[in-house]
Amino acid sequence: MKAKKKRIIVRMCVHCRVRFAQNELYRLQYIQQSPIAQKKIMLYSGQGRSFYLCCECVSHRKVAHSLCRVCKVDKKGKDDMDKNLKEAICQQQK
Numbered sequence: 001m002k003a004k005k006k007r008i009i010v011r012m013c014v015h016c017r018v019r020f021a022q023n024e025l026y027r028l029q030y031i032q033q034s035p036i037a038q039k040k041i042m043l044y045s046g047q048g049r050s051f052y053l054c055c056e057c058v059s060h061r062k063v064a065h066s067l068c069r070v071c072k073v074d075k076k077g078k079d080d081m082d083k084n085l086k087e088a089i090c091q092q093q094k
């Protein structure tokens with residue numbers, strides 16, 4: 001007998017490196033250049049490379065370090081990364 005299995009897509013949080021079901025994670029991307037703004041983190045728009053953060057890590061104090069690493073941004077930019085991330089998450093929660 002065939003068991004009915006729902007396929008769960010599992011992705012890894014870039015900060016804590018724990019694997020979660022995709023729907024439990026924030027899917028984000030880093031835009032190098034866009035018409036409205038340059039270089040920012042935003043919710044995944046469906047194009048380009050994306051990365052994932054879990055619900056706990058989005059508010060973690062040191063998450064910007066991981067973001068800089070993932071997005072290949074100099075550590076000097078981490079305050080901006082942190083701010084961008086918070087903005088992106090706010091959009092998601094609306």
Ligand SMILES: [Zn+2]
Nearest residue numbers: 013016054057
């Ligand atoms: Zn995490």
